[in-house]
Amino acid sequence: MKNLTLRNIAKACQGVYHGDESLLSKEAAGVVIDSRKVEKDYLFVAIDGAKVNAHRFIPDTIKKGALCVVSHEDLGKTDYPYILVESTGQALLDIAKLYRDSFDMKVVGITGSVGKTSTKEMVASVLSQKYKIHKTLGNFNNEWGLPITIFAMPEDTEAAILEMGVNHFGEMRRLSSVASPDICIITNIGAAHLEFFKTKEGILQEKTQMIQDMKNGGTILLNGDDELLSEVGPVKGTAPKFFGASKGCQFRVSNVQPLGLKGTSCTIHLPSSEQFDCIIPLPGSHMVPNALAGAAAGFSLGLTPDEIRAGIEGLPSMPGRNHIISTDRLIILDDCYNANPVSMKAAIDVLDLAIGRKVAVLGDMGELGENESELHYETGVYAASHEIDLVCGIGTLSKELVRGAASGAATETLWFESKEDFLAQTDRLLKTGDNILVKASHGMNFPVIVDALKGV
Numbered sequence: 001m002k003n004l005t006l007r008n009i010a011k012a013c014q015g016v017y018h019g020d021e022s023l024l025s026k027e028a029a030g031v032v033i034d035s036r037k038v039e040k041d042y043l044f045v046a047i048d049g050a051k052v053n054a055h056r057f058i059p060d061t062i063k064k065g066a067l068c069v070v071s072h073e074d075l076g077k078t079d080y081p082y083i084l085v086e087s088t089g090q091a092l093l094d095i096a097k098l099y100r101d102s103f104d105m106k107v108v109g110i111t112g113s114v115g116k117t118s119t120k121e122m123v124a125s126v127l128s129q130k131y132k133i134h135k136t137l138g139n140f141n142n143e144w145g146l147p148i149t150i151f152a153m154p155e156d157t158e159a160a161i162l163e164m165g166v167n168h169f170g171e172m173r174r175l176s177s178v179a180s181p182d183i184c185i186i187t188n189i190g191a192a193h194l195e196f197f198k199t200k201e202g203i204l205q206e207k208t209q210m211i212q213d214m215k216n217g218g219t220i221l222l223n224g225d226d227e228l229l230s231e232v233g234p235v236k237g238t239a240p241k242f243f244g245a246s247k248g249c250q251f252r253v254s255n256v257q258p259l260g261l262k263g264t265s266c267t268i269h270l271p272s273s274e275q276f277d278c279i280i281p282l283p284g285s286h287m288v289p290n291a292l293a294g295a296a297a298g299f300s301l302g303l304t305p306d307e308i309r310a311g312i313e314g315l316p317s318m319p320g321r322n323h324i325i326s327t328d329r330l331i332i333l334d335d336c337y338n339a340n341p342v343s344m345k346a347a348i349d350v351l352d353l354a355i356g357r358k359v360a361v362l363g364d365m366g367e368l369g370e371n372e373s374e375l376h377y378e379t380g381v382y383a384a385s386h387e388i389d390l391v392c393g394i395g396t397l398s399k400e401l402v403r404g405a406a407s408g409a410a411t412e413t414l415w416f417e418s419k420e421d422f423l424a425q426t427d428r429l430l431k432t433g434d435n436i437l438v439k440a441s442h443g444m445n446f447p448v449i450v451d452a453l454k455g456v
Helices: 008-010 054-063 089-102 116-129 146-149 171-177 201-214 287-300 304-315 341-352 369-384 398-405 418-423 449-456
Strands: 016-018 028-033 044-046 068-071 083-084 106-110 133-134 157-164 183-186 219-223 241-244 251-258 262-267 275-280 323-326 329-333 358-363 392-395 412-416 435-439
Touching: 008 016, 008 068, 008 083, 008 089, 016 146, 028 089, 028 146, 044 054, 044 089, 054 068, 089 146, 089 341, 106 116, 106 171, 106 201, 116 133, 116 157, 116 304, 133 323, 146 157, 146 171, 171 201, 171 418, 183 201, 183 287, 201 449, 219 323, 251 287, 262 287, 262 304, 275 287, 275 304, 287 304, 323 392, 329 341, 329 449, 341 358, 341 435, 358 369, 358 398, 369 392, 369 398, 392 398, 392 418, 398 412, 412 418, 435 449
Parallel strands: 028 044, 044 068, 068 083, 106 157, 106 183, 133 157, 183 219, 219 241, 241 251, 329 435, 358 392, 358 435, 392 412
Antiparallel strands: 016 083, 251 262, 262 275, 323 329
């Protein structure tokens, strides 16, 4: 890996090298925090988990051929090289920053309360029309995941799309200082992680910290339809550009026409006064701002309208995120990767587009703080307002969601303590032709339900 010599690594993380000095000029072939993934000449960074001391796996990594290890424990005199640091977690970020800075490429940083991953996929699809791209792996968007994504970056990468997720104050700068984005995209400010941020204003404060690490001459792209983001002014002398349907947005959408579960057609207007018609291939109105963000990123990096359109229309679906699965009996809307009140309501909007009987299988939403019961209840009321035929709530908090859904005369409601209880009743509850939304917070493990429904 270019620039990742042991000498440079030790300097970057302010560590003390112990070992054969003739190895200092040797480059690491890879960087990992999982001892099981160590290969010959890899660097192993020993980050302790909540229950596991990673340092006890160091001997195993050496047997596998690790070039060196990074440790926050003084290992004394060893027959293998190691770099002693104050914090291996911080060292991981420092080494990732060293590797990121060795690239001559453009970086798009993406954050927001909802839609980060969907927007990342849209931006990646658009930019891939012109550039060799690398994007955040899965949901690796935190202080461990971002470095892992960066270390996986091929040396011919021309544009990187890096998602950054935070749930505590101070985390964004630790991520954005590593990413050093050329383009900063913020999708929205919603009710995610209120347990820690307390208010939407607190969320705004933390998310916008990303812009502080934007490179000189960079571009700020914000959702102009968001109440708080639309009021953001210049940062470090750079005025934001906005995307949305609102008047004054530089990247604007019009003629939005839902196509059911087949997606949405619309017209996208660019600051150059050019415009084009396109079909966003994934269903739901919430995909429209994602497409606009992709168009804005593409335009900012020199793509033509035809290239932007091709990227939007070529967007693949992802398991767990608005993924449509058709079986012999059912149409399943798999959106179970994660959930908060904003994304849950957006998923209900998508389900509402379906033709035929509509069933929502919804689970608990986590990290909502002291108002968690009220927020679940409001989500249930929202489902009832859309006259969803059947709402099945699963989990303790979802009792309130079901109670809210019961406010609608046209909505049948059922509550289940566990996934197993629900699945035991599917033969009785579900009918051929049903459209079924499956959604809950990640910890509820609702992919189990999706897999089971495929065989119903």
